Amino acid sequence: MASQAAPWLLIFLYLAYSTITVDSAGAEEGEALLRFKATLSIDLPSWIPGPAPCTLNSTTWEGVICFNSRVWGIQLENRSLSGTLNIRPLIPLPGLRTISFMGNKLEGPLPPDLKHLGALKAIYLSRNNFSGEIPADAFVGMRSLKKLFLSNNGFVGPVPGSLVGLGKLLELRLDHNKFAGGIPSFGQRRLTIVDVSFNRLEGPIPNRLSRMDPALFQGNPKLCGAPLTVICNNKIQPAKHGGSSGWRLSLIIIIACIIFFLLVLLLLLALRRRQKTSKVIGRPATTEHADEKLELGAASKHQQPATATTARLVEGKTSGGRKSECGRLAFVQEGRERFELHDMLRASAEVLGSGNFGSSFKAVLSAGPTVVVKRFKEMNGVGREDFNEHMRRIGRLSHPNLLPLIAYYYKREDKLLVTEFIANGSLAHMLHGNRGSTLPPLDWPTRLKIVKGVARGLAYLYDELPVLTLPHGHLKSSNVLLNDTLQPLLTDYALVPVMNLAHATQVMVAYKSPEVTQFGRPSKKSDVWSLGILILEILTGKFPANFLHKGSSGSTDLATWVSLVMEEEWNSEVFDSDMRDTENGQGEIQKLLKIGLDCCEEIVENRMEMREALERIEQLKERED
CATH class of the missing domain: 3.30.200.20 (Phosphorylase Kinase; domain 1)
Incomplete structure (x- = not known):
């Protein structure tokens, strides 16, 4: 009997030890958070001594995100935090993966202890009053970092070179600061967005960034090279060791320019x-x-x-x-x-x-x-x-x-x-090129109205043109115009029957759907896939073309990116930061995001029909009851 009871005793002792270990770790994390609380300028009444901050994936501590009974993230946004940010008390949190203090009044330099939180995947410090120069080695060792948001602050000096060594970096937001000098030679394969707009940068844009949206580089008058239209004027220096190849090359360029102008x-x-x-x-x-x-x-x-x-x-x-x-x-x-x-x-x-x-x-x-x-x-x-x-x-x-x-x-x-x-132009312009315009950014009710109008127009095309495989075929934000009341108007629709097939397969959006990539032919649901991508673009503010590339793991698109971010960070970070008037509408926004992802289901048989997509979209409201 004793031999039979021994295994159960070992299991009991193991479980007891595990419980003690978890409780001990929870207590240590609670103490670390309380030390961090003492450095803040606001009160957090739910942060109290005693109970552990996390129970599995839930917590009663405001602004704390838990995963597997560990503190996974801290999100204290738009709380009027002021003074300097001291994150040294957070170093003992081994499970900490993401921090966000966006929309506060924090000031001073970038927290010097950031690089000691080497396991962080996401750092969100946009819309504060941080200033000063960021040390070149500020991000050394942060090999897990995927997203860094430092927009709308007062940082000066060069872009820190240690960012180049972050192999997992996906998105970098440095816009609306006072960074100067050149853009580092980013070469990360997975890097999809580098926003350095409205700084004081100069010189050529690195080749790795040349296919990104030009809006990500605007507001830097001295930047040049693709994707901007400004041509770099590289000065050619003569050889130092008596050679004349530099002068010879300059002479050739001058002669070529003269010949070109004569031909014109x-x-x-x-x-x-x-x-x-x-x-x-x-x-x-x-x-x-x-x-x-x-x-x-x-x-x-x-x-x-x-x-x-x-x-x-x-x-x-x-x-x-x-x-x-x-x-x-x-x-x-x-x-x-x-x-x-x-x-x-x-x-x-x-x-x-x-x-x-x-x-x-x-x-x-x-x-x-x-x-x-x-x-x-x-x-x-x-x-x-x-x-x-x-x-x-x-x-x-x-x-x-x-x-x-x-x-x-x-x-x-x-x-x-x-x-x-149509004077207001396209939805693409409103979402991605509206900086400096007198028109305000699109708020949540307007975006929902646009989605509903697009879905209604598509459903009408499907009803009126049932013999066409692709009743639209080229649905994208630049083919959605907005009238005086910001109602959407679809353009370039139903042109597949009169387009040359070779050209259509190269440029039309429906031919970029998964079924075309896998099987070489579109289906009745290819327009549904395009609708899903458009919905995700409207909600995230991301330009889909920035995600249409092929890596070692296969093709990538905006839907894949959204799914990955939803798995790794909190949902609010998926959405466009310019989207206003979202109060009491978060639940409806989440529902629309789910509809967009369902429209982008890779397996055609599991993807919604156009009529079902319209019915689900029509049920959405601006505000929750």
Whole structure:
């Protein structure tokens, strides 16, 4: 009997020892937190001596996050904390992985003991009054650090070089400080965001960062190189040991520049001569074998709009000897104010941009509406009759969340689509390029309204175009315009049937869905995946293109990033910090995030139908009951 009882006795003793060990560790962590509390300028009544701060994954201590009965995180945001931040009392917390003191009034230098918390994964110190220079070795040894937020402080001096050695770093926010000097040569493979905007940095942007959003580098007048449009003016020094290769290279560059400008001048002279000798300027040719070639010559974004003719028709040859259509626009909706192609071509115009499909121009008609003209070059595989029929089908669509097609112009090489001009611009601009704008950042009720409008527009397309595999095909934030009341209007929809397939697979968003990556073909639910990515972009403020790359573990996207962050940090850090008016709406925000992730389910069979996605989105409210 004694031999049989021995194992049970050992188990009992082990469990008792484990309980004593956990209780002892909990008491030590409680003492450490109380010592930290004594350094703060606010009272935390729930932090009291005696009980351990953590019981499994729960706690009664305000601002403390627990995991496996250990203190995992400290989150004291927007609490009017002032004075300096002393984190030395936190060093004895072995399970501490994340700290956040954002939105306070903390001042002084960066806490010098940060590097002694080597197990930290995330540090959030944005929106405080920290100042001074950060030592170069401030982050030495912090090999687990993934996210560092130091935005909106008063840090000066160079960006600390020890950040380059953090191999797991995913996101670095240093914007709105006074950092000076060059950007360190970051080479981390997993690094997706480096925001250094609005500092005093200068010199070339490292190649590893050249594919990131240009907005992450704005506000530094002396920065140059991709992704900015500022070209670096590298000074070439002569060789020190009597060589002349440096001067020779400078001479070659000067000669090349002179030749380039001469070629441009010759080209301009040739175009001017061709314009003068053209039979008709500003009017279509009417001869039996003549066709029109449209050339829109508009002012750039940074120039005043042209006041003279902004486009011209140049005679060319057609194939087959068919008589041309004399440059007439085909209107697809009744009741619209009509205008002719030559009215549009003679209007003052402004270049709006060049996208995946072609260039866009804003044309201000002298007696008529302001319209947007999109020029498409990747539709030359579609015959005239098929193209006309599909455009008439699009013209019959009518929904409050669709930007209607006004007219189109068919030519074998180029097609023009004419729509209304929406002054507020795109959702992408509001989310990622709105700094310096008079429009405020999008609050939570507005973002929910936008999501609902997008979902309604998509569901309408699915109902009206059931024969299409991709009723939209190119849903992204730059193809969602916002009208005067910030209602969303979908654009570039239902174009898959008239696009060249090779070009569509390269640029259209639906072709980036998991089923295309795995099996090479889209499905009816590919637009649902695009909707999910758009929802996550609206909630997180992250630009999806920054996550579309391939690593050693396969493809990555915004949904994967959100899932990883949800597993490792608290949920609030997933959401866009510019999103306002979220009081009493956190539960609804979480529900929308879950819908976005469900729309991005990798297995197509498990992904929602479009109608189900709309029904779940329609149930959301701005505020919880």
